[in-house]
Amino acid sequence: MFEKSTWIKLPRNVLVGHGVLAELGAAVESLHLQGDPLVVTSPTPNRLAGDAVRSQFGDPTTVTVEEASFASIERVTEIARAEDVGYLIALGGGKPIDIAKMAADEIGRGFVSVPTAASHDGIVSGRSSVPEGDSRHSIAADPPLAVVADTEIIAQAPWELTTAGCADIISNYTAVQDWRLANRLKNVEYSEYAGALSEMTAEMLVDNAASIKPGLEESAWIVVKALVSSGVAMSIAGSSRPASGAEHLFSHQLDRIAPNKALHGHQVGVGTILTEYLHSGNDGQWRAIREALERIDAPTTAAELGVTDDEVIEALTTAHEIRDRYTILGNGVKLEAAYETATATGVIERQ
Ligand SMILES: [Zn+2]
Numbered sequence: 001m002f003e004k005s006t007w008i009k010l011p012r013n014v015l016v017g018h019g020v021l022a023e024l025g026a027a028v029e030s031l032h033l034q035g036d037p038l039v040v041t042s043p044t045p046n047r048l049a050g051d052a053v054r055s056q057f058g059d060p061t062t063v064t065v066e067e068a069s070f071a072s073i074e075r076v077t078e079i080a081r082a083e084d085v086g087y088l089i090a091l092g093g094g095k096p097i098d099i100a101k102m103a104a105d106e107i108g109r110g111f112v113s114v115p116t117a118a119s120h121d122g123i124v125s126g127r128s129s130v131p132e133g134d135s136r137h138s139i140a141a142d143p144p145l146a147v148v149a150d151t152e153i154i155a156q157a158p159w160e161l162t163t164a165g166c167a168d169i170i171s172n173y174t175a176v177q178d179w180r181l182a183n184r185l186k187n188v189e190y191s192e193y194a195g196a197l198s199e200m201t202a203e204m205l206v207d208n209a210a211s212i213k214p215g216l217e218e219s220a221w222i223v224v225k226a227l228v229s230s231g232v233a234m235s236i237a238g239s240s241r242p243a244s245g246a247e248h249l250f251s252h253q254l255d256r257i258a259p260n261k262a263l264h265g266h267q268v269g270v271g272t273i274l275t276e277y278l279h280s281g282n283d284g285q286w287r288a289i290r291e292a293l294e295r296i297d298a299p300t301t302a303a304e305l306g307v308t309d310d311e312v313i314e315a316l317t318t319a320h321e322i323r324d325r326y327t328i329l330g331n332g333v334k335l336e337a338a339y340e341t342a343t344a345t346g347v348i349e350r351q
Pocket residue numbers: 120121168243248264265268
């Protein structure tokens with residue numbers, strides 16, 4: 001008897017390109033939402049685009065968040081409840097979007113994502129990552145109802161945010177390999193469609209690496225479209241598997257061991273070099289991945305991340321402990337093997 005079923009949650013309106021911020025009001029109107037919005041933002045995006053957003057909604061209440069924390073989520077949730085808002089508009093980079101996503105989930109309302117930087121795939125996906133104590137919590141929520149990504153604004157964001165977004169997409173290569181491995185070894189459900197979409201997204205980005213340059217609005221276009229496509233792959237899979245494998249566990253562990261040293265995307269980029277080596281050894285694709293990261297200006301070594309060699313080794317040998325997600329890390333990478341992996345790939349220097 002056939003008993004399979006699936007529920008795919010996708011953003012309904014996705015606007016990407018030059019000047020699309022002016023169409024935010026129209027994009028929201030076509031969602032037929034009730035009530036007023038609450039704008040959730042942080043200081044810089046608010047200065048850049050806050051007025052352009054508010055003017056399209058009759059000057060709604062704005063809450064400015066400074067850090068991604070559960071306290072911030074609580075504050076946004078309280079204000080949203082007190083004002084009985086109909087939905088949230090998240091304006092900014094990762095932080096306001098993660099916070100609005102979780103607050104919206106908490107109050108049972110939708111949210112609209114208006115990214116001002118293309119630094120990671122959370123701008124489109126239903127995944128949130130918020131630090132708590134010395135760890136990060138990755139939480140499943142609904143994806144945004146709409147995404148309005150104005151490339152004119154995103155092109156002005158600090159360049160390293162864009163290269164971090166690129167590296168986050170390149171990590172799809174190893175994420176999908178980990179997913180297939182978990183399917184073969186642990187019977188984790190695998191979606192051919194989501195896996196292929198995720199890999200194709202990474203490939204297209206690498207093929208276009210030559211057009212990804214600072215100050216070029218086209219770069220923002222390429223990266224945002226890739227982030228949207230990665231987000232769609234996660235929506236189809238109903239999990240972050242298509243875009244998050246061992247390289248993400250490595251990054252989450254670095255967040256604990258060496259907090260706030262490097263951007264999420266940059267950490268997972270280096271993690272992708274390491275875990276590709278673990279998957280396929282010296283003859284594998286790790287050189288191609290490292291070259292792609294170098295071409296877009298993303299870090300490929302511990303020193304470029306601003307972390308020590310020991311911190312990389314510690315993260316690699318303990319990353320499997322983080323969560324119940326089967327990857328190439330299996331039940332742990334031995335110290336000698338981690339050292340060999342990190343030195344062979346040039347992530348750390350041989351002593
Ligand atoms: Zn990521």
